[in-house]
Amino acid sequence: MRILFIPGFGEEETIFDKIKDKLPGEKLFLSLWKLLPDKNIKDLNVTLFAKKLIVQFRITKHDLIIGHSTGGWVALHIKNIIGCPIVQIASWWDERKVIKPVANRHLIYFAAKWGLYLNRFVLRSTVKKLYQGKPSAPIFEAVFTRLMKGNRANVVNQMRLIFNPYPTKLTVKPDLSIHARKDTIIRFPDGPVHEVAGDHFSLYTYPEQVYLPILQFMQYHAAE
Secondary structure, eight states, X not given: OOEEEEOOTTOOGGGGTTTGGGSOSOEEEXXXXXXXXXXXXXXXXHHHHHHHHHHHTTOOTTSEEEEETHHHHHHHHHHHHXXXXXXXXXXXXXXXXXXXXXXXXXXXXXXXXXXXXXXHHHHHHHIIIIITTOTTHXXXXXXXXXHHHSOHHHHHHHHHHHHSOOSSOOOOOOSEEEEETTOSSBOOOSSSOEEESSSTTHHHHSHHHHHHHHHHHHHHHHHO
């Protein structure tokens, strides 16, 4: 079974470092930084991006997609189109679970474009308020710093995958959802979920709790 890993907003494939070698099969990592353009695409949405990935990487219903955060949201839309199994880690299928800085998505894009949100002051205050003393603090800082220093058009395009309206109605849910109740970025899902310790970055700070249910799911899926 081929496994496609999709990192979340601002993340690189290293977010999967603690779990990837525990899972058997051919592995492919799909980076939002590399696959989204460094220029503003105002009409970009998650459905269009999912369709692009399906064609570019020849994704079929026989592949398994594992997505963290925004990567799980992209995975859900791929599943919605071709019916492949997916695992969401710290992700969502109900958009109301995403904790937003403000309700208006255009203000979010504007703030990101002009450095009003992704800056050192917000980084320091967020770490102090939500991550101080936690094992996930270095991971959050690394992701946030990458977003501060990265191409701003690319950052906004990543945000568009989260917040822009999409044309296709969702009729599916993840085959396996793994989530920490103390996640401060995505609220805990309503519905079937495998609960783990930690927060948004449990796959890095508590990897065994994350990869074991994925292994069990893969074994069950292979036996069907």
